[in-house]
Amino acid sequence: xxxxxxxxxxxxxxxxxxxxxxxxxxxxxxxxxxxxxxxxxxxxxxxxxxxxxxxxxxxxxxxxxxxxxxxxxxxxxxxxxxxxxxxxxxxxxxxxxxxxxxxxxxxxxxxxxxxxxxxxxxxxxxxxxxxxxxxxxxxxxxxxxxxxxxxxxxxxxxxxxxxxxxxxxxxxxxxxxxxxxxxxxxxxxxxxxxxxxxxxxxxxxxxxxxxxxxxxxxxxxxxxxxxxxxxxxxxxxxxxxxxxxxxxxxxxxxxxxxxxxxxxxx
Amino acid sequence: xxxxxxxxxxxxxxxxxxxxxxxxxxxxxxxxxxxxxxxxxxxxxxxxxxxxxxxxxxxxxxxxxxxxxxxxxxxxxxxxxxxxxxxxxxxxxxxxxxxxxxxxxxxxxxxxxxxxxxxxxxxxxxxxxxxxxxxxxxxxxxxxxxxxxxxxxxxxxxxxxxxxxxxxxxxxxxxxxxxxxxxxxxxxxxxxxxxxxxxxxxxxxxxxxxxxxxxxxxxxxxxxxxxxxxxxxxxxxxxxxxxxxxxxxxxxxxxxxxxxxxxx
Numbered sequence: 001x002x003x004x005x006x007x008x009x010x011x012x013x014x015x016x017x018x019x020x021x022x023x024x025x026x027x028x029x030x031x032x033x034x035x036x037x038x039x040x041x042x043x044x045x046x047x048x049x050x051x052x053x054x055x056x057x058x059x060x061x062x063x064x065x066x067x068x069x070x071x072x073x074x075x076x077x078x079x080x081x082x083x084x085x086x087x088x089x090x091x092x093x094x095x096x097x098x099x100x101x102x103x104x105x106x107x108x109x110x111x112x113x114x115x116x117x118x119x120x121x122x123x124x125x126x127x128x129x130x131x132x133x134x135x136x137x138x139x140x141x142x143x144x145x146x147x148x149x150x151x152x153x154x155x156x157x158x159x160x161x162x163x164x165x166x167x168x169x170x171x172x173x174x175x176x177x178x179x180x181x182x183x184x185x186x187x188x189x190x191x192x193x194x195x196x197x198x199x200x201x202x203x204x205x206x207x208x209x210x211x212x213x214x215x216x217x218x219x220x221x222x223x224x225x226x227x228x229x230x231x232x233x234x235x236x237x238x239x240x241x242x243x244x245x246x247x248x249x250x251x252x253x254x255x256x257x258x259x260x261x262x263x264x265x266x
Numbered sequence: 267x268x269x270x271x272x273x274x275x276x277x278x279x280x281x282x283x284x285x286x287x288x289x290x291x292x293x294x295x296x297x298x299x300x301x302x303x304x305x306x307x308x309x310x311x312x313x314x315x316x317x318x319x320x321x322x323x324x325x326x327x328x329x330x331x332x333x334x335x336x337x338x339x340x341x342x343x344x345x346x347x348x349x350x351x352x353x354x355x356x357x358x359x360x361x362x363x364x365x366x367x368x369x370x371x372x373x374x375x376x377x378x379x380x381x382x383x384x385x386x387x388x389x390x391x392x393x394x395x396x397x398x399x400x401x402x403x404x405x406x407x408x409x410x411x412x413x414x415x416x417x418x419x420x421x422x423x424x425x426x427x428x429x430x431x432x433x434x435x436x437x438x439x440x441x442x443x444x445x446x447x448x449x450x451x452x453x454x455x456x457x458x459x460x461x462x463x464x465x466x467x468x469x470x471x472x473x474x475x476x477x478x479x480x481x482x483x484x485x486x487x488x489x490x491x492x493x494x495x496x497x498x499x500x501x502x503x504x505x506x507x508x509x510x511x512x513x514x515x516x517x518x519x520x521x522x523x524x525x526x527x528x529x530x
Binding site (some may be wrong): 242250 | 434436445483486490493498499503504505508509511515
């Protein structure tokens with residue numbers, strides 16, 4: 001899997017939302033490159049399964065990232081278990097649907113609380129420890145929907161992911177002097193349980209075929225980008241929002257070629 | 267570290283600066299190198315240095331704005347190494363002169379090299395890649411693609427054009443298994459920006475605008491180029507990556523610097 005083993009050797013990483021999908025793939029990739037990983041997920045059983053799958057130096061912890069006390073405990077656990085913290089990846093996230101008028105405040109608060117406030121809380125919990133060690137790297141998870149563009153009918157998710165993109169840039173500015181780099185990945189549609197929970201297999205296949213690259217991303221492809229941003233290979237990269245989307249956001253909503261196809265069908 | 271074992275990399279503008287830094291890293295990771303540049307002396311020196319370190323190097327001297335030169339560069343790379351897996355397009359011309367005084371001939375030269383050269387190299391190398399089932403292209407854009415500065419209209423206009431070239435080319439090339447992405451360097455310590463970086467007054471002063479607290483090195487950029495060229499970026503296409511130590515995040519002046527009442 002990894003082409004440059006040991007790139008994260010000696011590093012300690014916390015990955016939130018590491019029980020499935022992109023977080024799980026990142027935890028596995030970070031470990032494969034030599035990091036000791038605290039696998040955090042809201043579901044203890046999923047976190048435990050991923051830590052067991054990693055085998056080596058990994059620990060599992062049940063964490064609700066929207067709860068400040070649990071997040072502080074997570075940072076403390078990385079310190080007590082592995083002696084510090086070098087890398088944070090905030091992959092915990094939830095999807096939601098509905099326009100503003102269709103979204104009740106409770107649903108809004110849940111999505112913002114996990115996706116945006118969860119990123120804030122986890123960063124807030126680890127930055128002092130990173131600064132004491134002379135630096136670190138934070139990789140947040142924005143989205144192709146939300147980093148720059150809106151998609152119809154998921155206002156809370158889009159707002160939360162847009163917020164993550166700007167939170168990422170703001171933290172990059174504030175903490176560059178402490179040697180902490182902060183970057184985001186902005187995944188396009190990815191074959192994760194999150195997407196699978198709202199689409200059939202056939203819908204996922206057709207969704208992938210609409211991408212310029214012709215398929216959905218695999219979680220491991222997002223993990224590869226995250227590992228790069230977490231590593232010294234990205235030593236001068238900070239405040240970047242890194243689209244890993246198979247060309248989705250390079251493409252305008254409808255191309256002239258699509259219009260030709262539609263005209264032929266009419 | 268052998269992500270590029272057995273691969274062939276064509277570097278357009280590979281004789282010095284960031285292009286050469288890319289060649290050094292690709293060579294260290296096992297790639298055969300075809301270096302295409304207009305500056306013969308620099309090209310020979312770069313190749314000699316790389317060969318000393320045991321790299322397989324082919325040099326092609328020519329002008330990227332001329333189709334015949336680009337075709338011969340691609341043909342030589344294929345002849346020597348059997349194909350092209352990666353194209354790195356680093357060649358560019360810059361000239362700082364206020365717009366109202368900018369010579370038309372120089373405008374045409376900048377557009378010819380920076381944009382038409384990219385078109386020719388992408389098309390010619392892309393056909394070779396398509397015939398072999400795919401490849402990866404990494405293009406040098408710039409933070410100038412998004413952020414304006416004085417006296418730099420033609421260069422910035424071409425760099426903005428490069429970003430849209432990359433996005434649109436990604437659409438056309440995806441079906442051929444070819445990914446194309448761009449890197450946007452900020453202020454990097456190379457010959458192009460030496461006048462600023464090493465100025466005793468302007469150098470330290472400008473540095474205050476860079477959150478990372480240092481100018482970039484050519485190797486900082488090369489590391490990102492290799493990532494984009496590698497399979498680790500298999501789902502990235504049409505994207506451009508800013509590598510500027512935070513320069514363009516937009517925080518050159520904090521509220522506290524304004525001395526406003528109410529700010530801490």
